[in-house]
Amino acid sequence: MIVRNLSEIEGTVQDIKAENWSSRRLLLRKDGVGFSMHDTLIKANTETLIWYKNHIEAVYCISGEGEIETVDDGKVYPIRSGTLYVLNHHEKHLLRGKSEMRMVCVFNPPCTGNETHDAEGTYPLIEN
Template identity: 65%
Template sequence: MIVKQLEDIVGSESDIDTDTWRSFRILLKKDGMGFSMHHTVIKAGTETYIWYKNHVEAVYCIQGSGEIEVLDNNKIYPIKNGTLYALNGHEKHKLRAKSDMHMVCVFNPPLTGREIHQEDGSYPLLEG
């Protein structure tokens, strides 16, 4: 069994802070679950271009509001508490936060915990 507390992740190497988001990497590849799980805060007033060409991701909003724009068709979906979206087709998208959005994110293949977005918006596949 794995038991972790968010307070133990804050300030650790699994706490990744960027200009537009902060991700607390809770479950990682090394935990052997076949997926990774993160508590990510998308910072209010920001826009982030993302393209997970190497991963699929499911995201569940637990606090805040914003929107996701799918760039292939320019369709915009509102995000608020209780919204789930799943990027099962490697969609290029922009994520915009009206307020801080707290998101529970699940990735497959699992992340190692060191990933940040590359210039093309993707995460690299890292061994770990």
């Protein structure tokens, strides 16, 4: 059994910070459960280009408000507490935080913990 508390992750190498977001990586590939789980904060008044071409991501918003816009068709979906979205077709998207948003994110294949978005907005697929 794995039991962790967010306070054990904060301030460690599993607490990744970027310009528009921070991601506390609760479960990683090394845990051997087939997915990774992140507690992510999206900063208010930000826009981030994201394209998980190597991963499927499911996101559940716990708090805050924003929107996601799919780049290919320009559709905009509001996000608020209680909203789930899944990027099951590897959609390139813009994530906008109107207020700070707290999200629970699940990735398959699981992340190793060191990933950050590259210039395309992609996490690399790390095999090792």
